[in-house]
Amino acid sequence: MKKLLLGTILLALAIVVPISTMAEVNISIGIPLPPPIIFPAPPEVIVMPDTNYVYVVPDVEADMFFWGGWWWRPWEGRWYRSHYYDRGWAYYNNVPSFYFDVDPGWRGYYRHHNWYGHQWNYERIPHRQLQQNWKGWRDDRYWERQRTWGVQGYQPRPQQQIRELRHQRQEQYQQRPEVQRHRQQIQQQQRQPQVREPQVRQQRQPQVREPQVRQQRQQQAREPQVQEQRQQQQRQPEVKQPQGQQQRQQQQRQPRVQKPDGQKQPKQQDSKPRGKQNQGENKQSQERPERENAEHGR
Secondary structure (H helix, E strand, C coil), rough: CCHEEEEEEEHHHHHHHCCHHHHHCCCCCCCCCCCCCCCCCCCEEEEECCCCCCCCCCCCCCCCCEECEEEEEEEEEEEEEEECCCCCCEECCCCCCCCCEHCHHHHHHHCCCCCEEEEECCCCHHHHHHHHHHHHHHCCHHHHHCCCHCCCCCCCCCCCHHHHHHHHHHHHHHHHHHHHHHHHHHHHHHHHHHHHHHHHHHHHHHHHHHHHHHHHHHHHHHHHHHHHHHHHHCCCCCHHHHHHHHHHHHHHHHHHCCHHHHHHHHHHHHHHHHHHHHHHHHHHHHHHHHHHHHHHHC
């Protein structure tokens, strides 16, 4: 029987507490996450009077709020928020602005159905109804105008009184021991990086960043050379003038090499003296018979 009871309890815990929530508790990034709150069913909430539509979970001992589409909870002087009421909590590095509008004694007013001497007929809102309507209620000011926060004879407080109450609650919150411890931890964490981070950065810069800069400079220096080479390669097939010029020169030189006129010139030179010689020979042939006749006459 005992074994059966233990088995059923463990099974119930496994169903109620999601695995992701259990895993988040073990994750550490320097700031611990809050322990999970076990809900047997999705929680019901009530709306707090004199707030900017802040909803509280009255059935758990730890403070848990719903505001602006987020679930909020304080723990050990720190604040956490999530879109889910049972998992996904993340550290929020500030105090949410709505918190100082919430009266610290709201649990006593809740138990006695009394809000500052007036009957408080609050309404328990199911989880599904909250998720479906919270934004429309806020935009239409539903609880303030139509329902008067569930308080009989409700009268809104003056703005000056609201500002004074916020200031008082803020001072009281800052005096809490867990808040002061958390502030000291933050101050220590802020002081440590001022000494260590510059040393680490100076050591890492020449090892990681300088080679990258050199490579970039080398690539930039090589780019014009590569471009010139590409342009030369593109121009080479287009520019072939030396071959054409050589062919033209060869064609121009060919008639000069044959020298047809030069061979004819000596013939002309030879023809001229030969003509003169023929004339001389003709004259001599004519003069010879004349001389012979003269000799016969003598």
